[in-house]
Amino acid sequence: MKKLFVLLFLAAQPFLVFAQSNRTNLTEKIDTANLNLRALGEQITRNDGTDYQKAASLLNWVSNRLEWLATDYQRRTVKEILERGGGNCYELAEVYLALVREMNIKSRPIAEINLSRLNPERQAAAEQLVKEKGHRASVFGARHNDHRWLEVYDETSGKWLPVDPTMNVIGVEQWVKARLGFGKRVTIDPVISDDMIAPFAVFVTDASKANMIENRSTYYMVDQFNKVYHGELSKLPSWSKWLGLIRQLSEHSRLAFEKKENLHRYTKQIEELDSVYRDLKDEYLKSHQELARG
Structure with missing residues (x-):
């Protein structure tokens, strides 16, 4: 299925960032041979200034580069999830969590x-x-059914914001x-x-x-x-x-x-x-x- 993604980034409105449908880049192999999550996070967020902008860019990357896959009850490391190219909601959240923490968010x-x-x-x-x-x-x-996602702290508003890598949504209103x-x-x-x-x-x-x-x-x-x-x-x-x-x-x-x-x-x-x-x-x-x- 072809995927289409539309980015509507509004830095001044932290609750309305992405309007999206369908993933892209699922066929692109992620190089995990010498995985450095800090370096990867810095590359993804290289054009961002605030923690919120970085959190949004990391979300966009995870949601578009990794495919949702049905639960198979196997425990995997972040590297293994990336090598697999996807995972269930828990695994997608694990990858995102690892990336934002490497960026000190x-x-x-x-x-x-x-x-x-x-x-x-x-x-x-x-x-x-x-x-x-x-x-x-x-x-x-x-x-x-159960589901997993995260909250990230927005320093500007002083609030915890919902972030769902499975859905690629961030912010209360969008969530x-x-x-x-x-x-x-x-x-x-x-x-x-x-x-x-x-x-x-x-x-x-x-x-x-x-x-x-x-x-x-x-x-x-x-x-x-x-x-x-x-x-x-x-x-x-x-x-x-x-x-x-x-x-x-x-x-x-x-x-x-x-x-x-x-x-x-x-x-x-x-x-x-x-x-x-x-x-x-x-x-x-x-x-x-x-x-x-x-």
Whole structure:
């Protein structure tokens, strides 16, 4: 499939950097024989001044040079991921994390669980892994899946910004529209973005990626979701249900990530959240249609 990439870099607007579709350069071999991540990072960011600009350029490079590949449960080093030319969301995030840290950009890994399109086969695979490896495997199932990305610290705004190498999105507004948005989702891979209907649990993890040290679920799926939609979502009938389920499921998700609880016990709540998200979308779109007619 031919890939097309459009760069819309607006240095003065840190939340709207890339509008992109489809990867490029996937056929170009990455030279890993004498890999020097610091030198590679400096080459990629040679025309950048601020840490934010560097973070955006590194994201663009990782998202366009590495292909998303399905999980095969193998553990690889950054060099091995680069040699392979791609990886799953965890591996793409690992490469990006290594690069930004070589450039002395503050960053921290993020763990997510999202609503996903119904997939009974995924549920069967998850149940088998729960039996073999414990509750942590319950972070994916019939209507939900796990995902990994990062946050980088923007010195100018003094805020942590979401960065997703799988989607090639950076900044709160772009992240919300790509991951929760009711309209067309502009990402490097709209198929994956549309399949991940909406996140319901987001955590900062520790260096081991195993412990959830900060719950960012309300920040992203409530506060920023509502903000990007200009405060209109909090006025909708289904908003209070959305808020309550995000708070409830994010806590159960934390326990699942930490191997303390089986998230499959809350399948009904996940199904309810899926319905509430659709209700929110319908209510929002209906209200705007009525305004247009008025």
